[in-house]
Amino acid sequence: MYELLKSINTPDDVKKLKNDELESLASEMREALFNRLTKVGGHFGPNFGMVEATIALHYVFNSPKDKFVFDVSHQSYPHKMLTGRRNGYIDDEKFSEDSGYTNPEESEHDFFNVGHTSTSIALAAGLANARDLKGDTENIIAVIGDGSLSGGEAMEALNVAGEMTSNFIIVVNDNEMAIAETHGGIYKNLAELRETKGKAVNNLFKAYGLDYIYEENGNDIQSMISLFNKVKDIDHPIVVHIHTQKGKGYALAETNKEAWHWTMPFDRETGAPTVSFGDGENYLGMTIDYIMEKAEKDKDFVVITPSMPGAIGLSAEKREKLGSQYMDVGIAEEAAVAIASGVAKNGAKPLVVTNMTFIQRAYDQISQDICINNNPVTMVMNFCNFDGLTDVTHLGIFGLAAFTNIPNLVVLAPTSAEEYKNMLSWSVDQKEHPVMILIPGNQVSHREADDNFDRIDSYKVEQKGEKTAIIALGDFYQRGEVLAERIKEELGYTPTLINPRFASGIDSTVLDGLKSDHSLVITLEDGILSGGFGEKIASYYGTDKMMVKNYGLNKEFYDRYDPETLLREVGMTTDQILEDIKIFHS
């Protein structure tokens, strides 16, 4: 098994294979994909579709002299297998050696650590610019999926490419899908180009000033080799539009492309996931329940997402049911947020849904388009927690630093099911504030909660005590509860426990109230300390006698870490904090 694949140590080895061997190699690579993905999960559809094209790329071009940049890395696994990293796919012991993304630390054949979409054309244009400055002559090849084209960064870069005058090859891997279905006017043009085999007179890429070539047989190795040979060493920018089949080689994935964009570990026979998260209640389910009920009774309510209905698990069936109350703008965070501002301004009630790491792309639009205008947009963000996604490109730990410092934006960090639901329905219906709600990453917990958040920045004192006050934000509230309990047990007094709820503000009444009978305030937050929640508290007490100790993560790009180990490293396990408290109070 994997006989040919095992012979590929560098891309040079691909060039030695005969045509029929290349075909066999493709089969082995699909088997290798199955081996890894059934066992650890990962991006499925895009990789299965790109096997043949990737073989052809390495057959024709000379990596790493010629340079490939794979957009968002979703379709980079075949490339990894052919560049010395097959063991991450065929040797179960070595899965962890390879990340799910391109990574220069893994291989000289990767140039960027990339996990957000729509970046490959710009990054590659930069490589090409430097090549020209230095007088070098290698090929620069950007690979981008059709779904990623809708992102502003990709289109900005297409526009730049249209003015370049040297070698630059943009491979558009058109599998007729984004993560979910594609959305937007350009996809009509892409369909027309596919239908006319690239001959349609109206052509998005030509309108960007680019040369263009089309190939229908994106899953045929020989067609791809011949195509890439045509454009190799070309002296100007060209778009190479190839048509591939997402999920190619696995019937279930070919049929249900959205479900198989990314997969959990699964049973190859049935396609059923082999791990379970329990089917009890969870925060995403609550979010969906809220959305469906709200949409039914309030026709002004609309859900807007930049191609991430999956951020809350909103199924195609439910989207269908929402009808015009659901708007997928394609991978386009900036537009999503600006459109939401317009929706709010004209009196309707927008709810923006995506992951925390992706909304970063709309930082300016949240500040300028929403918050300067103070329009009541609600944004619910998934994966804000440090123990959710741990790939460096998908961390949620920067959200507090990014968004709690934007004026007018109310950032809410719920700590229980009741609080989350109350916050959601309060936010969507109020007309005074832009609001961002951090979906809890914890197991669901229940606690009686206020249903009024109008008193902005009011913290909730959940337990009044003495000496030490624990201000435990959002997902770390439960750790605060445990710490409070341990203080009582081991240090013999009842500390005050505060659920701030508002991550973006200071409750001076509560904070001032602590001064008389507390000497230590501890803040716990689920993110980097730098620019986050706790530092504001430290600054508030700066000239008081109150000691303040902020617990949180360092300002670092952590990558694929074990969450509990990380907590220990930064000294914020309950045991470590208890030891600190003893010292502070000694």
Next chain:
Amino acid sequence: MYELLKSINTPDDVKKLKNDELESLASEMREALFNRLTKVGGHFGPNFGMVEATIALHYVFNSPKDKFVFDVSHQSYPHKMLTGRRNGYIDDEKFSEDSGYTNPEESEHDFFNVGHTSTSIALAAGLANARDLKGDTENIIAVIGDGSLSGGEAMEALNVAGEMTSNFIIVVNDNEMAIAETHGGIYKNLAELRETKGKAVNNLFKAYGLDYIYEENGNDIQSMISLFNKVKDIDHPIVVHIHTQKGKGYALAETNKEAWHWTMPFDRETGAPTVSFGDGENYLGMTIDYIMEKAEKDKDFVVITPSMPGAIGLSAEKREKLGSQYMDVGIAEEAAVAIASGVAKNGAKPLVVTNMTFIQRAYDQISQDICINNNPVTMVMNFCNFDGLTDVTHLGIFGLAAFTNIPNLVVLAPTSAEEYKNMLSWSVDQKEHPVMILIPGNQVSHREADDNFDRIDSYKVEQKGEKTAIIALGDFYQRGEVLAERIKEELGYTPTLINPRFASGIDSTVLDGLKSDHSLVITLEDGILSGGFGEKIASYYGTDKMMVKNYGLNKEFYDRYDPETLLREVGMTTDQILEDIKIFHS
């Protein structure tokens, strides 16, 4: 004078005018533009070009029921004159009543406070979406300049518009210019469309799935009226491409479009500015000198800007001289930053140039494309200072909060000419760090400075003293010097004065060194406190006896303020700080 204009209290009054009166109104409006712009300055070219089209818009549509959204507001002055705000143009006493941007607080005919480009299509799409949800039927009209089309947010929104199915009118005001010349492949297509009077088969807007109509005579009122009548109440999205002349009606501006995009107060006869900033040395001049010298001796050096050569005053002549070492990517901050990352990765030396407020748009790209990959890109930012641009949409005061919390990014805040020049040349040549340099907004000052910044996050103790330590960042260093002097004079001891230089890190050696003989640390910074520099110092000393007082601005969207008054409001004049110190030490 202004006889007709004075009769226009609402857009309804425009509709009552006869054809020849409309022509006279246009002349009066140009006179009114001259009146304001010669005296207070502002956006010139875009407004002079849009007089006729704006009259026609208000003649045909019914604002505010029908809703106009003007991109970046550069071309909104004629609209303001016709919506009850003529006095801001014809009555010198009332200039200050109108901001230079659209503003819902000024008028019900404005829907957004907007000052960044490329937002109008998305914002208007949101208005349209809410209209449809509510079952209303008004026209929604986005107006966008050709230069703004290159921004990702605009193209994302064009893509969304291409899928909309109800009334939506996108007026593309094509004056063949961005702020500087336009850049990118789409402008070849726009030129082709102009040359063929809209008939070219290849059509960017149609490739986005949009209906399209062209009108050559964008400065002819009757042509415009007839055009807008054709699309009024249309039942689907359409791009209305009009050709106007930037600076129309002022020969100097028609000829030199870039210089007259925005103007200082000027003499109408000669075009010469009537205010002077002195011609002594300044930080922008230093930047240009550095660039020209560096480019000449280092062919790997390249300047990249998202259409903002003006951020450092880089003239067309100098850009010409830089040749391939200058890259204007169009208004496209995301691509600018990602391209710079690629340039650095491939071994060349990129310098990104723009204003602090605009680089916000590349927040995600700075984090992901540059900093995760730790590529040595240098970004020099202008207008980081609180007393530079005071329009709410152009504030530099959020830069520290936005960018000092991104891992791996070194943010440098120089305090003198020597330091700035050393930082610039160190940063461009080093290969270890992404760096952002805040161009000082102060008058140039001189001081001996280190030429080595390799010891990242090392603060410089400029004066060693006792009791009180002043950590004065960047532009506020000089205020720190004054404060130190006053403490010596009035409180009778010499305080320590620290120039941190690194805005993004903590120098624990220096901070720990203060503990033995200081009881108060004061931080001064040129930006909002929330998420900024001082809070990190407060957190550092959280459990020590050291008192820390952070001075800076509140987390607020200040608008058109007097800088010195604002300082007093937040309590950070030298007198106020001195009073505080007396109390802290009492």
